[in-house]
Amino acid sequence: MDLTATTATLATTTAQVAALLPGRVPNPVLGGVLLTADAHGVVLAGSDREHGLRLTRTALVHAEGRALVAAKPLAETLRALDADQVRLVVEGPRLAVRTPTARFALPLLDTDAHPGVPAPPPVTGSVRGEAWRRAVLAVAPTASRDGTLPIFTGLRLWAEGDRLVLLATDRYRMAMAELPWRPEPNASRLDLLAPAGVLADVAKQVGRGETVALHADPDRVGLTWATDSFSTALLAMPFPDDRARRLLESVVAGTADVDADTVAAAVRRAAPYGGPHGTVTLAAADGELRVRGNDPQAGESEETVKATVSGHHGTTVYQARYLLDALRPFAGRSVRMGFQEGLRPTVLTAGPDEDEVDLTYLVVPMRPPGE
Amino acid sequence: MDLTATTATLATTTAQVAALLPGRVPNPVLGGVLLTADAHGVVLAGSDREHGLRLTRTALVHAEGRALVAAKPLAETLRALDADQVRLVVEGPRLAVRTPTARFALPLLDTDAHPGVPAPPPVTGSVRGEAWRRAVLAVAPTASRDGTLPIFTGLRLWAEGDRLVLLATDRYRMAMAELPWRPEPNASRLDLLAPAGVLADVAKQVGRGETVALHADPDRVGLTWATDSFSTALLAMPFPDDRARRLLESVVAGTADVDADTVAAAVRRAAPYGGPHGTVTLAAADGELRVRGNDPQAGESEETVKATVSGHHGTTVYQARYLLDALRPFAGRSVRMGFQEGLRPTVLTAGPDEDEVDLTYLVVPMRPPGE
Numbered sequence: 001m002d003l004t005a006t007t008a009t010l011a012t013t014t015a016q017v018a019a020l021l022p023g024r025v026p027n028p029v030l031g032g033v034l035l036t037a038d039a040h041g042v043v044l045a046g047s048d049r050e051h052g053l054r055l056t057r058t059a060l061v062h063a064e065g066r067a068l069v070a071a072k073p074l075a076e077t078l079r080a081l082d083a084d085q086v087r088l089v090v091e092g093p094r095l096a097v098r099t100p101t102a103r104f105a106l107p108l109l110d111t112d113a114h115p116g117v118p119a120p121p122p123v124t125g126s127v128r129g130e131a132w133r134r135a136v137l138a139v140a141p142t143a144s145r146d147g148t149l150p151i152f153t154g155l156r157l158w159a160e161g162d163r164l165v166l167l168a169t170d171r172y173r174m175a176m177a178e179l180p181w182r183p184e185p186n187a188s189r190l191d192l193l194a195p196a197g198v199l200a201d202v203a204k205q206v207g208r209g210e211t212v213a214l215h216a217d218p219d220r221v222g223l224t225w226a227t228d229s230f231s232t233a234l235l236a237m238p239f240p241d242d243r244a245r246r247l248l249e250s251v252v253a254g255t256a257d258v259d260a261d262t263v264a265a266a267v268r269r270a271a272p273y274g275g276p277h278g279t280v281t282l283a284a285a286d287g288e289l290r291v292r293g294n295d296p297q298a299g300e301s302e303e304t305v306k307a308t309v310s311g312h313h314g315t316t317v318y319q320a321r322y323l324l325d326a327l328r329p330f331a332g333r334s335v336r337m338g339f340q341e342g343l344r345p346t347v348l349t350a351g352p353d354e355d356e357v358d359l360t361y362l363v364v365p366m367r368p369p370g371e
Numbered sequence: 372m373d374l375t376a377t378t379a380t381l382a383t384t385t386a387q388v389a390a391l392l393p394g395r396v397p398n399p400v401l402g403g404v405l406l407t408a409d410a411h412g413v414v415l416a417g418s419d420r421e422h423g424l425r426l427t428r429t430a431l432v433h434a435e436g437r438a439l440v441a442a443k444p445l446a447e448t449l450r451a452l453d454a455d456q457v458r459l460v461v462e463g464p465r466l467a468v469r470t471p472t473a474r475f476a477l478p479l480l481d482t483d484a485h486p487g488v489p490a491p492p493p494v495t496g497s498v499r500g501e502a503w504r505r506a507v508l509a510v511a512p513t514a515s516r517d518g519t520l521p522i523f524t525g526l527r528l529w530a531e532g533d534r535l536v537l538l539a540t541d542r543y544r545m546a547m548a549e550l551p552w553r554p555e556p557n558a559s560r561l562d563l564l565a566p567a568g569v570l571a572d573v574a575k576q577v578g579r580g581e582t583v584a585l586h587a588d589p590d591r592v593g594l595t596w597a598t599d600s601f602s603t604a605l606l607a608m609p610f611p612d613d614r615a616r617r618l619l620e621s622v623v624a625g626t627a628d629v630d631a632d633t634v635a636a637a638v639r640r641a642a643p644y645g646g647p648h649g650t651v652t653l654a655a656a657d658g659e660l661r662v663r664g665n666d667p668q669a670g671e672s673e674e675t676v677k678a679t680v681s682g683h684h685g686t687t688v689y690q691a692r693y694l695l696d697a698l699r700p701f702a703g704r705s706v707r708m709g710f711q712e713g714l715r716p717t718v719l720t721a722g723p724d725e726d727e728v729d730l731t732y733l734v735v736p737m738r739p740p741g742e
Contacts, residue, residue, distance in 0.1 A: 073643060073669055080640045094670060102637070102674035104644065266473070269451045272444060273475065298444055299465060303473035 001065030002089040003037045005057065007099075010044075010086060011078035013055050016205055017046035018071035020053045020198070029113045033071035035088065035095075037061045045117040046071055051198055052117040056227035062089075068109040069095045077104045120215040120222025120231045124190045125183040127164055129210035129225060131355040135166050135177035136203035138329035138359050143196035144170035154235040155196040156244075157214075157221070159189055164214075167244060168196050173322055174247055174345070174362040175329070179355070190214060193235045194221045202230045247362055250347045252338035254311030256282075256289050260330035260350075266291040266303040267327070271320040273301040279366055280323065283315040284339065293320075294369075314339050316346060317366045326363040343367065372436030373460040374408045376428065378470075381415075381457060382449035384426050387576055388417035389442035391424045391569070400484045404442035406459065406466075408432045416488040417442055422569055423488040427598035433460075439480040440466045448475045491586040491593025491602045495561045496554040498535055500581035500596060502726040506537050506548035507574035509700035509730050514567035515541035525606040526567040527615075528585075528592070530560055535585075538615060539567050544693055545618055545716070545733040546700070550726070561585060564606045565592045573601045618733055621718045623709035625682030627653075627660050631701035631721075637662040637674040638698070642691040644672040650737055651694065654686040655710065664691075665740075685710050687717060688737045697734040714738065 017033045025031045025048065036043045042059040045052070067090050074097070078086065083099035090096075094105035136155070144152035156167040164181035167174070183190075206212055206225050215222030215231065222231035270280045273293025281292040289307040294300045316339055327335065330350050338347040345362040352358045388404045396402045396419065407414045413430040416423070438461050445468070449457065454470035461467075465476040507526070515523035527538040535552035538545070554561075577583055577596050586593030586602065593602035641651045644664025652663040660678040665671045687710055698706065701721050709718040716733040723729045 070669075076643055077640065077672075080636075082636060101676070102640065102672065104640070104670065104672040106670040107668070265451075265453060269448065269473065269475070272447055297478070298441075299475065299477040301448075301473065301475040305472070 001035065001037045001067050001095075002063035002087070003042055003059040003061045004085055004087045005042065005059040007078060007081050007083055007086040009057055010042075010059075010088075011075065011081070013044050013057055014071060014075040014078055016055060017044050017053055018075040019201060020051050021046050021048050021071055027113075028070065029068065029109050030115070031070055031072065032068040032109045032114060033074060034111065034114055034117070035067045035069075037066075038064045047115060047117040049115055051232045052230065053202070054117050054229045065090060066111050067095045068111045068114055069106045070109065074106060077106070118220070118231055120224055120229050121217035121220050122187065122215060123184045123213050123224075124187040124216050125159060125164070125181055126211050126213045127179055127181060128355065129206045129212050130208040131179040131357050132212045133203045133206050133208075134353070134355055135164075135179045135357045135359075136199055138357070138361075139166045139168045139175040139177050140196040140200035140203075141325060141328075142170060142173050142175040142361075143168040145197065146170075150235055151193065151237075151239055153196060154193040154239060155199055156193050156239045156241070158191040159183060164190070167239075169240075169244060169247075169362075172319075172364050173326060174244060176244075176248070176360045178358045184213075188216075190216055192216055192221055193237050193239050195232060195235060198232055247345060248360070250338060250340055250344070250362075252311070252347065253341050254284055254309065254314060254339045256284050256337045256339070257308040257334055258289055258305055258337065260327045260333055260335040262305050263289065263291070263335075264324055264327040264331075266305050267320055267323055269303060270301045271324075273298050274320050275369070277366065277369075278320050279317050279369070280320045281315060281317050281368075282323075282337075284309045284313045286313075289337075312339065314341075315368075317368045318346075318363060319366055322363050326361045329359055329361060372406065372408045372438050372466075373434035373458070374413055374430040374432045375456055375458045376413065376430040378449060378452050378454055378457040380428055381413075381430075381459075382446065382452070384415050384428055385442060385446040385449055387426060388415050388424055389446040390572060391422050392417050392419050392442055398484075399441065400439065400480050401486070402441055402443065403439040403480045403485060404445060405482065405485055405488070406438045406440075408437075409435045418486060418488040420486050422603045423601065424573070425488050425600045436461060437482050438466045439482045439485055440477045441480065445477060448477070489591070489602055491595055491600050492588035492591050493558065493586060494555045494584050494595075495558040495587050496530060496535070496552055497582050497584045498550055498552060499726065500577045500583050501579040502550040502728050503583045504574045504577050504579075505724070505726055506535075506550045506728045506730075507570055509728070509732075510537045510539045510546040510548050511567040511571035511574075512696060512699075513541060513544050513546040513732075514539040516568065517541075521606055522564065522608075522610055524567060525564040525610060526570055527564050527610045527612070529562040530554060535561070538610075540615060540618075540733075543690075543735050544697060545615060547615075547619070547731045549729045555584075559587075561587055563587055563592055564608050564610050566603060566606060569603055618716060619731070621709060621711055621715070621733075623682070623718065624712050625655055625680065625685060625710045627655050627708045627710070628679040628705055629660055629676055629708065631698045631704055631706040633676050634660065634662070634706075635695055635698040635702075637676050638691055638694055640674060641672045642695075644669050645691050646740070648737065648740075649691050650688050650740070651691045652686060652688050652739075653694075653708075655680045655684045657684075660708075683710070686739075688739045689717075689734060690737055693734050697732045700730055700732065
């Protein structure tokens with residue numbers, strides 16, 4: 001294998017493969033990036049058996065062939081180069097990374113020992129890249145990172161006619177997004193539970209203008225966009241769908257329409273006064289929402305944010321960081337906060353955005369201190 | 372006390388006081404910022420008995436007075452505000468931080484329990500702000516951070532006629548800077564050992580155009596600039612001056628004149644190939660310096676950097692991070708590397724810069740692997 005390519009492109013692509021692979025693997029081959037050069041360019045691929053990523057890039061190929069090297073060191077070396085173009089060439093037991101003034105030689109790993117990167121399952125439909133990106137990045141952070149309850153680390157994904165629905169919850173918050181969906185004719189209906197964290201990482205790679213095809217079979221979910229593809233093993237169902245649906249059946253006692261960024265800034269300022277549990281209090285009043293903190297040591301805070309308030313004027317206590325997480329996907333927009341009685345969740349909505357992504361976020365209040 | 376001031380100025384100043392104070396103090400009063408408002412403005416001061424900082428800022432004072440509150444929470448609250456102006460007013464047992472829409476109330480600490488901020492000792496001379504800043508920030512990082520050998524955490528500082536000399540070493544590297552010095556008539560000669568870390572932190576606060584006066588007595592060193600002052604307790608002498616002087620008596624066998632940034636970039640790229648001890652090799656050749664890494668696992672690297680080489684063409688092994696530390700103060704300039712025989716240190720020099728700071732950096736090579 002012998003090729004010349006744009007350094008920045010190869011560096012980014014190799015880093016994307018490296019990021020997908022686990023940090024320390026008992027078998028070094030699984031931490032490798034598999035480079036395949038042919039007349040069409042170069043494919044960079046990686047798989048730790050669970051996930052698989054395959055990215056095709058333009059390259060001037062002097063000699064076709066394959067090479068497997070440790071992904072992270074290659075990514076680090078490429079990222080540090082200041083030459084615009086770089087040559088990757090197999091030299092004996094090494095992959096040489098060459099610029100006019102430098103040579104870095106990385107030991108080749110055994111390509112035959114690599115499990116290969118599985119091809120994505122059949123297509124079930126497609127979404128627009130930017131809508132997918134926004135929806136996944138809004139919903140996925142709500143999933144739990146705690147692997148001891150794997151179903152809560154999942155992103156629930158299903159199609160309903162021409163809408164695709166994404167849902168995640170860690171039991172304290174829940175996020176749901178709907179976006180336009182073009183089902184593939186005669187494909188089976190999409191309905192699955194996928195690992196949220198890796199879907200969010202991959203969603204960041206998808207360009208705004210691209211179309212993302214979703215692929216699924218009973219074992220795996222896949223994505224293809226532009227010249228790239230990704231797939232991963234599904235999580236085992238069942239997801240607590242009924243419980244999630246019940247949470248969404250809200251009885252809102254009062255609402256406040258506020259600028260999401262303004263409330264978030266006030267909550268951030270109140271958080272240091274959040275006391276031992278890091279709580280802030282929202283109190284709805286005429287034309288305003290009051291954000292309060294109170295801590296026996298640090299002191300007190302109160303800030304007033306303009307709001308359009310209607311219905312019941314109540315007081316609700318939240319974990320500050322959960323409330324900030326809930327407001328973040330609405331950044332730059334006005335958000336409607338729907339307050340329910342007691343410890344029933346507060347519902348944040350804003351209607352469809354310019355990408356037709358419709359987001360609903362639920363955050364469970366805390367019992368007020370002293371109750 | 373009741374005053375109005377520019378939020379950004381108060382936020383920066385309070386953060387500077389907070390940064391000087393230790394993170395956790397058994398006595399909370401020592402973590403406090405003492406605010407004193409009078410007709411001239413507001414003085415923000417802090418002291419943990421060892422260090423003392425006193426910063427005077429413009430303020431519209433509605434009522435004179437004093438207040439002591441925890442420095443870090445006040446700094447955090449001020450930094451997070453988005454109002455241009457902020458009012459600080461004592462309200463009962465609280466210092467209230469007020470903007471048109473918000474109020475934060477921090478508990479007052481007992482001013483009488485605060486040790487006060489010592490006044491700086493007598494003036495011994497002065498330097499230009501930018502030269503001081505550059506010299507301290509170049510030399511201080513070479514001091515050890517390991518408090519078990521306190522003398523190596525010090526910055527040695529002495530005057531020789533119209534030159535001020537700064538020197539620090541952790542025994543593996545040594546940095547020395549000379550800069551123009553205006554001695555105070557009839558003052559005793561400056562010669563002391565001060566804690567390097569805090570001098571570097573304070574040097575960052577000094578403006579380019581300001582004059583810095585140095586103050587000293589047998590116990591403390593002080594700095595005054597613009598409307599601000601700082602002082603700290605000295606470290607106990609003796610510093611190993613003779614040993615330092617012997618190190619500086621170099622017998623250079625060969626030199627290479629190179630662009631400091633270019634060599635540093637090559638060393639950074641070679642570092643991942645630096646093997647178990649993180650070493651890189653420099654080899655002088657005709658018109659170039661070769662930067663090499665070699666690691667049984669990661670592979671090898673070699674990069675060529677243009678250089679003007681004269682004298683003996685040798686090969687020297689360094690700890691990559693020490694070599695990078697040595698090159699950093701010469702950023703943006705050509706540096707002369709003087710190589711000595713065996714394990715005698717390599718001497719980096721560049722002549723006086725535009726601020727007339729003349730820097731000499733010594734870095735001790737490592738024994739080549741396998742010797």
